[in-house]
Amino acid sequence: MIANYTYLAEFLVAAESSNLAEAAQRLHISPAAMSKHLAALESDLGCTLLERDRHTFRLTEAGQAVYEAGSPLLAIGPQVEKAAQQANPFRILVLFDSKDIHQLLTRTLRALYSQDKNLNIMLVENSDSRNPFTSVAEGDIGLVVHQAVSNQPVPKQLQSNRIATISFVAIMRASHPLANRKSLYIEDLRNWPLIRLEGNFQLLDHMWNAVRDDCLAAGFQPTSHLQHIYHPAGGGLIDVAEDEIYILPDGSQxxxxxxxxxTFACLPIDDMRHDAFATFNPKSARAQQFAAVLEQQAEASASASDKADR
Incomplete structure (x- = not known):
């Protein structure tokens, strides 16, 4: 396999020259560098291309074959490198535990794969302690799907597109005084302690910030109870006390x-709705393609929902 197509181009010049010094002069490099590059090319190909003496050289049988195929190889080389770059996985970080978001991503993955079978997409977990948007800016992650988050600033060189709107649900014990209602409003949360989970996943902070900001906009500071994530074997339930309320995005796992x-009641909060965004580097063609299809899928979903409501 040819690791450096520049060396192949230099070999073609050498094959058309009377000696390496002449070839090096034509290429504006030193004879020592020329010799080193040709040796590297021979190592890549696993064969000897030139038989050298002190003043001249001649092509070996393998060298003659490579010379004859050289121009086509140079034309194919950039295409091979481009294909190799496209084979690298496009990494997506999802900061949403929402069925709606994952359905949107699934539709988008199908749409993108139908357009480009070579697109390799990987969903990743946020195990990095860094700001996830920094990872996008540095190219480690191609795109982040998230809510608007005040404590995670988005670098100026990145672009954020709205891709969906998510509603929220209040979860409480069936014995809770509010459990007999069909739905709630943010104002109904004023006098009840809300569960705020703590853990190593930044999604927890994102969700809590969204709930807190809605309560502050309604004119009150939410009363919260800090609680560790509770994962009994096979259940994964949060331990909700009799007077507490736990809030999740609708469609969460x-x-x-x-x-x-x-023993639980799940009530929609009619006036708690949040936009979901895709943040990416606009210089990345693949990221722009993915974000564009996400927006198209979201618009199609919203249109279908509107028609169903009529």
Whole structure:
């Protein structure tokens, strides 16, 4: 395999020269560098291209074959390198535990794969302690799907596109005084302690910031109870006390567990809705492609939802 196509181009010049010194002069490099590059090319190809003596050289049989195929190889080389770059995985970080978001991503993945079979996409977990948007700016992650987050500033060189709107659900014990209602409003949360989870996943902070900001906009500081994540074997439920309320994005993975348990009530919060964003580096063609399809999928979903409501 040819690691450096520049060396192949230098070999073609050498093959058309009377000696390496002449070839080096034509290429504006030193004879020593020329000799070193040709040796590296021979190592890549696993064969000897030139038989040298003190003043001249001649092509070996392998060298003659490479020379004859050299121009086509140079034309193909950049295409091979481009294909290799496209094979690198496009890494996506999702800071949403929402069925709606994952359905949107699934539709987008299918749409993108139908356009480009070589697109290699990888969903990753946020195990890095850095600001995830820094990882986007530095190229470690291609795109982040997230809520608007005040404590995670987005670098100026990145672009954020709105891709979806997520509603929220209040979870409480069936014995809670609010459990008999069909739905709630943010104002209903004023006098009840809200569960604030702590853990190593930044999603927890994102969700809490969204809830807190809505409460502050309604004119009150939410009363919160800090609680560690509780994961009993096979359940994954949060331990909700009789007077506490736990809030999740609608469609979250844990939602079905609560809905199937008759000891809990799950009520939509009608005026708590949040936009989801895709943040990416606009200089990345693949990131722009992914964000554009995300927006198209979100618009199609919203249009279908509007027609269903009519």
């Amino acid at each position: 844990n939602m079905a567990t609560f809905r199937d348990d008759p």
